[in-house]
Amino acid sequence: MRAPVVTICRRGADRIRAGHVWVYRSDVVATEGVQPGAVVLVQEQGGLPAGKFAGKSARATRTSSDKNVRPTRTGVARTLGTAFYSTASEIAIRMISPKPVTNIEQLVRERIRAGVAYRERFVQNTNAYRVIFSEGDFLPGLIVDKYNDILSLQVLTQTWDPVPMRNVFLSELQDALNPRAIVERVDPRVRRLEQLPERESGIVWQGENSEPPNQDVIPNRFSDEDHSQSNHPASLGMTSGEEVDPREAPVTPKLQTEFHMNDVRFLYDALGGQKTGAFLDQRENYAAAEKYARGGALDVFTYQGGFALHLARSCEKVTGVDSSRPALEAADQNAALNGREIEWIEANAFDLLRDYSDSGRKYDTIVLDPPAFAKSRQNRETAIRGYKELNLRALKMLRPGGILVTCSCSYHVSAADLLEVLASAALDSHRIVRILENRGQSKDHPSILGIPETAYLKCLISAVS
Ligand code: SAH
Numbered sequence: 001m002r003a004p005v006v007t008i009c010r011r012g013a014d015r016i017r018a019g020h021v022w023v024y025r026s027d028v029v030a031t032e033g034v035q036p037g038a039v040v041l042v043q044e045q046g047g048l049p050a051g052k053f054a055g056k057s058a059r060a061t062r063t064s065s066d067k068n069v070r071p072t073r074t075g076v077a078r079t080l081g082t083a084f085y086s087t088a089s090e091i092a093i094r095m096i097s098p099k100p101v102t103n104i105e106q107l108v109r110e111r112i113r114a115g116v117a118y119r120e121r122f123v124q125n126t127n128a129y130r131v132i133f134s135e136g137d138f139l140p141g142l143i144v145d146k147y148n149d150i151l152s153l154q155v156l157t158q159t160w161d162p163v164p165m166r167n168v169f170l171s172e173l174q175d176a177l178n179p180r181a182i183v184e185r186v187d188p189r190v191r192r193l194e195q196l197p198e199r200e201s202g203i204v205w206q207g208e209n210s211e212p213p214n215q216d217v218i219p220n221r222f223s224d225e226d227h228s229q230s231n232h233p234a235s236l237g238m239t240s241g242e243e244v245d246p247r248e249a250p251v252t253p254k255l256q257t258e259f260h261m262n263d264v265r266f267l268y269d270a271l272g273g274q275k276t277g278a279f280l281d282q283r284e285n286y287a288a289a290e291k292y293a294r295g296g297a298l299d300v301f302t303y304q305g306g307f308a309l310h311l312a313r314s315c316e317k318v319t320g321v322d323s324s325r326p327a328l329e330a331a332d333q334n335a336a337l338n339g340r341e342i343e344w345i346e347a348n349a350f351d352l353l354r355d356y357s358d359s360g361r362k363y364d365t366i367v368l369d370p371p372a373f374a375k376s377r378q379n380r381e382t383a384i385r386g387y388k389e390l391n392l393r394a395l396k397m398l399r400p401g402g403i404l405v406t407c408s409c410s411y412h413v414s415a416a417d418l419l420e421v422l423a424s425a426a427l428d429s430h431r432i433v434r435i436l437e438n439r440g441q442s443k444d445h446p447s448i449l450g451i452p453e454t455a456y457l458k459c460l461i462s463a464v465s
Contacts, residue, residue, distance in 0.1 A: 003041045003100070004034045006085060006093060007077060013044035016080050016095055019450025021135055023083075023093035036087040036195065037158030037165075039104050042095065043077040084140060084159040088195040094140035094157065105168050111139050112172045122443045125287075126261035128268070129444035130280055131177065136446040136454045144173060145280060147268040148259040149180040152277055153204075156190050170205050181206045181255055183270045185277075201271060203255060258337070262287045264309050265337045267330065279306055281441040282369065282407070285459040286310040288437055289405045292461060295364025298356075298397075300349045300390070305331030305342065307367045307405070312340040315365060319343040321352055350386075353393035366394040367405040374410035383413050384421055391425040395433070398464045404433070411456040415440075418458045437461040 012027030029045045081098040101107050115137040123129045132144040134156065141157030151173055155161055160169070170182060182205040191199060255270040261283045268277055290310040295317075299308040302320030304327055312318045312335070320342055322328050328344040335342045345352065349370070368390050373383035391406055398404060408418050415438070426433040439459040440447065447455035 003039055003082065004032050004085075005043055006031050006034060006040045006083070007043050007045050008080075008093065009045050012093070013078075013080055016042070019448075021083075021095040021138070021140060021451060022091045022453075023095075025090055025092040028092045031085075034085050034087070036085075037161065038085045039096075039101065039159070040083055040085045040093070041100060042080045042083050042093055044080055046077045084157060086158050086194060088158065088193060094135070096138060096140065108139065108165075108168050109172045111137060112169060113176055115139070115144075116176045118446070119444055125263070126259070126283060128259035128261055128266070128278065128280055129283070129442070131173075131444075133445050133454070135451050136448055142169065144169075145277065146177060146179070147270070147277060148257045150255065150257050150268065150270050151177060151179045151182040152185055152270060153182065154185050154187060154190075156187070156194070158194050158196060161194075161196050166204070174205065179207070180257070181270070183255065185271075203270075262290075262310060264313075266304065266309075266334050267337060269330070272326070272330075279303060279369075281409070281445045281457050282306055282459070283444075284442040285405070285407070285439055285461075288439060288459075288461060289365075289367060289403075290314050292403045292436060292463070293365040293405075294403070295399070296362075297365035297367070298363045299367045299369075300353065300394075301369045301371065302331060302344070302367075303327045303369075305334045305344075307369065308342050309334055309338055309340060311365060311367070312338070312342055317343070319345060321345045321347055321349055323348050350389065353390065353397075357393045357396045361397055362399045363397055363402065364399050365403045365405070366398060367407075368394055369405075369407040369409075372410040373408075374412040377412050380410075380412045380417075383410055384417060387413065387418065387421045388425055391422055392428055395425050395429040395431045395464060398431070400465050402464045403436075404462045404464050405459065406462070407457065407459045409457050411453055413458075415458050418460060422460060422462070432465045434463045434465070435460060436463055 006028060007030040008023050009027050009029050012023040015023060034040055079100065081095055082101040083093040083095045086092055096107065112132065115132045119129055119131060128147045130143070131146050131151070132139050132142050134140055134143055141155065142160050143154040143156065145152045159165060173179065173182060181203055184201060184204045186199050186201045188198065257268050259266050259268050266278065270277065286306055287310065289307055290313060293311045293314045295315060297311045297315040297318045299311060299318065299320045302308050302322045305320055308318050308320035308331065320328070320331055323346065325346050328346055332344055370386070370390060373386045374380045387408060394404055406418070406422060422433060439461065440455060441457035
């Protein structure tokens with residue numbers, strides 16, 4: 001059966017030709033009653049005026065086989081490839097192939113296997129990593145993380161939600177990774193934006209169950225309602241900064257495992273925590289920070305202790321700060337698991353840094369890894385002020401020769417912006433800052449040239465004198 005056709009304007013087509021995979025709704029010229037989440041053929045509007053062309057959608061269908069034909073003055077549309085279509089998102093089109101795709105199931109299975117093979121090749125020293133990174137693996141809208149024997153996934157677009165599609169990726173993930181269980185972490189805000197029916201987080205497949213994967217979720221009642229922080233409906237599963245208080249969640253059976261990275265052990269509660277559970281995108285930055293860290297260390301926005309647990313191997317004393325008590329409780333369990341003594345402080349980081357810097361406290365190493373302050377371009381200025389404040393306080397509190405590790409996971413604050421923030425904080429605090437490493441996200445979160453949104457995490461490690 002021929003895929004339905006969506007026609008887009010020149011601007012959208014140019015975006016695709018430049019290597020991007022998104023086309024915004026404002027660049028869609030015509031759709032032929034396309035269903036939510038449909039796999040569509042994308043064509044560039046030909047030489048005919050938009051209105052006239054839109055009225056001739058049947059013609060667009062007929063010409064869809066002319067995939068390599070350049071637009072001509074007579075208005076022949078050019079096929080740009082195959083995409084997932086959303087009837088709700090501002091990102092109407094997410095390209096999956098520059099060609100017509102006849103067997104979508106086969107394509108999804110191949111991409112999953114390619115994602116697994118890429119990690120086998122490039123990810124080291126861990127059994128926890130992102131297996132599928134949405135656009136970064138050309139499976140836009142699907143996120144899959146592996147924590148030892150548990151897979152944790154997020155469905156972010158209409159295409160992935162119907163049962164037949166779920167069965168395809170669930171069965172391929174089982175074949176490729178042989179997990180004990182697969183859980184789905186629902187982001188209610190994303191489901192609302194995509195106009196998908198409500199759904200709860202829970203187990204979507206379990207090994208003991210010999211039946212084929214089914215669509216029923218075992219509800220865990222651990223709703224992420226209103227606590228999600230996706231930057232965008234097109235969230236790439238970016239780090240988030242808010243926490244659900246499990247005291248408010250009814251008790252349900254736990255699904256837990258233990259994973260390791262860089263020879264540090266972590267507990268994983270598949271249905272607790274933020275997003276899919278841990279911030280795997282920082283894995284390589286933990287190891288890098290540990291190399292330089294020394295003396296007394298302060299890990300601000302520690303969550304479950306990711307940086308702190310690593311720093312504890314190279315520092316004399318480590319303090320981790322977070323506003324979330326459940327996160328710190330998990331951090332404390334992780335410390336015990338690794339036989340480490342770490343001090344945890346539940347506080348608002350801004351207040352604590354102000355108090356500590358005003359009272360003249362000093363550290364040899366400070367890590368700043370705040371949640372995404374800029375969730376949209378409109379928040380950019382406010383976000384930059386937030387980063388400036390944090391970095392200025394931290395620089396003032398570092399002893400000469402100290403190490404600053406400063407991160408930003410806001411896509412809308414660029415790497416250049418973060419450098420500028422740090423430069424301005426250095427000037428204001430009269431400190432010399434030498435960049436030791438200018439880093440990004442771990443390799444299991446691949447960033448694709450041409451799709452700038454796939455690169456979101458910044459991590460600068462500096463020596464401060
Ligand atoms: N560094 C962590 C990830 C941090 S995510 C890791 O590598 O795992 C951001 C963290 O900031 C979350 O744990 C969130 O609870 C915390 N947070 C958000 N706002 C805060 C604030 N104002 N003060 C302190 N912590 C805050």
